[in-house]
Amino acid sequence: MATMLSILSLVLGLLSFQAIAVPTPFHPRDVSPALPNQRALQNEIGRSLSKKAALYFPGQPEYKNLTTRWAENISPGFFVTVEVGTEDDVATTVKFARKYNIDFLAISRGHGTTKTLSTVKNGIQINLRQLQEITVAADGKTATLGGGVYNDNVVNALHAKGKSSGSGAAGCVGLVGAGLGGGYGRYEGFYGLVLDNIIDMNVIMADGSKKFVSATSNPDLYWAMRGAGHNFGIVTKLTYRIHDEISPTWYLNTMIFKQDKIQPVFKQLNKLIANGTMPARVINYALFAFNPNISTTEPVITINIFYVGSAQDAKPYVQPFLDLKPVSTRSFTTSYPDIFYAAGTGLNDFVCQEPIGSAYLYPMGLQTYNVPVIAQLFQLYADKVKSNPDFSGSNVMLEGYSLGAVKAVDPASTAFAHRDDNILVGFLPRWTPGANLEREAEEWGTKARTLVQSGTNGRPLSAYVNYAHGDEPLEAVYGYEPWRLARLRKLKKRYDPDFKFRFYNPIR
Ligand SMILES: Cc1cc2nc3c(=O)[nH]c(=O)nc-3n(C[C@H](O)[C@H](O)[C@H](O)COP(=O)(O)OP(=O)(O)OC[C@H]3O[C@@H](n4cnc5c(N)ncnc54)[C@H](O)[C@@H]3O)c2cc1C
Numbered sequence: 386m387a388t389m390l391s392i393l394s395l396v397l398g399l400l401s402f403q404a405i406a407v408p409t410p411f412h413p414r415d416v417s418p419a420l421p422n423q424r425a426l427q428n429e430i431g432r433s434l435s436k437k438a439a440l441y442f443p444g445q446p447e448y449k450n451l452t453t454r455w456a457e458n459i460s461p462g463f464f465v466t467v468e469v470g471t472e473d474d475v476a477t478t479v480k481f482a483r484k485y486n487i488d489f490l491a492i493s494r495g496h497g498t499t500k501t502l503s504t505v506k507n508g509i510q511i512n513l514r515q516l517q518e519i520t521v522a523a524d525g526k527t528a529t530l531g532g533g534v535y536n537d538n539v540v541n542a543l544h545a546k547g548k549s550s551g552s553g554a555a556g557c558v559g560l561v562g563a564g565l566g567g568g569y570g571r572y573e574g575f576y577g578l579v580l581d582n583i584i585d586m587n588v589i590m591a592d593g594s595k596k597f598v599s600a601t602s603n604p605d606l607y608w609a610m611r612g613a614g615h616n617f618g619i620v621t622k623l624t625y626r627i628h629d630e631i632s633p634t635w636y637l638n639t640m641i642f643k644q645d646k647i648q649p650v651f652k653q654l655n656k657l658i659a660n661g662t663m664p665a666r667v668i669n670y671a672l673f674a675f676n677p678n679i680s681t682t683e684p685v686i687t688i689n690i691f692y693v694g695s696a697q698d699a700k701p702y703v704q705p706f707l708d709l710k711p712v713s714t715r716s717f718t719t720s721y722p723d724i725f726y727a728a729g730t731g732l733n734d735f736v737c738q739e740p741i742g743s744a745y746l747y748p749m750g751l752q753t754y755n756v757p758v759i760a761q762l763f764q765l766y767a768d769k770v771k772s773n774p775d776f777s778g779s780n781v782m783l784e785g786y787s788l789g790a791v792k793a794v795d796p797a798s799t800a801f802a803h804r805d806d807n808i809l810v811g812f813l814p815r816w817t818p819g820a821n822l823e824r825e826a827e828e829w830g831t832k833a834r835t836l837v838q839s840g841t842n843g844r845p846l847s848a849y850v851n852y853a854h855g856d857e858p859l860e861a862v863y864g865y866e867p868w869r870l871a872r873l874r875k876l877k878k879r880y881d882p883d884f885k886f887r888f889y890n891p892i893r
Pocket residue numbers: 455490491492493494495496497498513532533552553554555557558559560561562563564565567568569570614615618619620621736737851852888889
């Protein structure tokens with residue numbers, strides 16, 4: 386259906402352009418005067434794309450669908466969307482954009498939250514949603530994934546064959562978008578990050594050329610694209626390492642505590658995390674949020690303990706939290722794909738709704754919780770959500786994945802610089818669109834960051850690129866060892882000298 390519509394739209398576009406109701410052609414001041422209008426676009430690029438491709442302009446219903454983002458305040462500016470059908474379509478579109486000196490940006494699932502995405506002006510969106518190949522190799526050791534796949538469809542396709550691999554923790558998020566910067570998820574204690582499972586990639590470079598990138602083919606790019614990939618190219622396809630499923634069942638216990646228990650709860654989390662040595666089968670995930678089942682006036686602390694295995698085997702990890710007397714507990718024993726839903730992060734769950742409102746995200750990587758500071762963070766969070774209902778949907782995610790397989794990888798072997806972090810704190814101001822609260826959200830996020838950093842004994846800010854707000858020092862995002870940024874900058878000069886990939890926490 387979608388393909389038929391795309392073809393229909395392309396045909397309509399080519400044959401009877403006038404029939405499509407679109408706003409006046411676009412006349413930018415800041416780009417080449419030769420910039421094509423919509424008719425020229427249809428004539429020039431429309432004809433050189435594959436039959437599967439389609440162009441959409443503002444005003445068309447499908448355009449709205451393709452430009453809707455998870456956080457609606459993040460707003461890259463486009464005047465056309467090219468929904469590509471093939472790898473060649475990506476190359477053609479990049480070359481076209483270069484010819485006219487137009488910004489371009491690949492979009493997969495639209496979950497990126499860095500505000501640098503909003504610096505795209507009058508650009509071309511290269512929409513990857515048709516690139517959904519998921520093919521498991523005959524030997525069951527690898528899978529071929531298209532550049533537009535997302536966690537839900539990968540996890541389910543692999544599960545159907547008794548396989549699993551690294552993926553993000555929310556069904557809706559692009560696996561490649563996440564993987565090019567890291568890719569934290571519940572199986573990483575066994576498999577490492579998403580990027581640790583990338584064997585090779587087909588990449589469209591800034592000049593529209595194609596490169597095959599692996600440990601032996603363009604190894605410098607293989608290093609850079611695993612951690613800073615959004616800065617180097619568009620991945621149309623990759624080969625992914627997959628594994629036999631570890632366990633037929635996953636267990637989850639979700640416990641809710643009120644503020645009075647925050648200190649003992651986080652002391653217990655520190656014991657469990659044990660400076661990054663928590664067993665591979667255990668995952669902890671804490672959340673500060675309103676939960677109307679418990680209270681409509683006070684936010685609460687949710688502690689999720691996941692276990693790869695049975696309830697019985699999970700008990701030693703769960704019981705110490707139960708002993709702290711949560712006000713509510715719920716437990717689930719289910720398959721790996723269904724644990725996404727048990728945790729409220731499934732494709733159809735609230736967190737995956739688009740748009741979810743206006744939001745910013747502030748990451749802080751930690752080794753251990755400074756318990757009194759975490760108690761102050763809760764207070765900073767609670768004061769705002771209680772005093773301003775427009776912020777009531779904000780939350781704080783405190784993610785403690787198991788790290789064995791992540792730490793087993795030589796940190797110098799990829800551009801991902803955060804293998805020493807044991808905890809990822811994500812402070813998420815979320816507010817009612819139109820409430821004009823951007824500045825207040827940023828002040829709040831900055832305060833949270835300063836507060837959390839005050840408790841790290843001088844360990845500098847660690848900012849996961851996929852959660853970065855966009856104002857962090859580049860060292861916080863790409864690593865403090867001077868050789869890291871030096872190497873990234875050198876490669877950037879070689880592979881993207883005109884700075885075309887500059888919209889996702891760019892390496893300047
Ligand atoms: C609800 C939610 C849950 C999340 N959960 C997790 C999680 O569990 N683990 C985790 O690690 N992160 C998580 N994230 C962060 C996530 O990694 C980033 O938001 C990521 O950028 C999303 O990719 P996307 O394709 O959905 O977004 P998009 O906005 O479409 O893309 C983000 C960036 O990636 C680039 N990109 C996307 N696909 C490609 C490609 N094929 N080739 C080259 N560049 C590409 C885009 O150009 C853009 O710069 C979550 C975010 C949200 C909003």
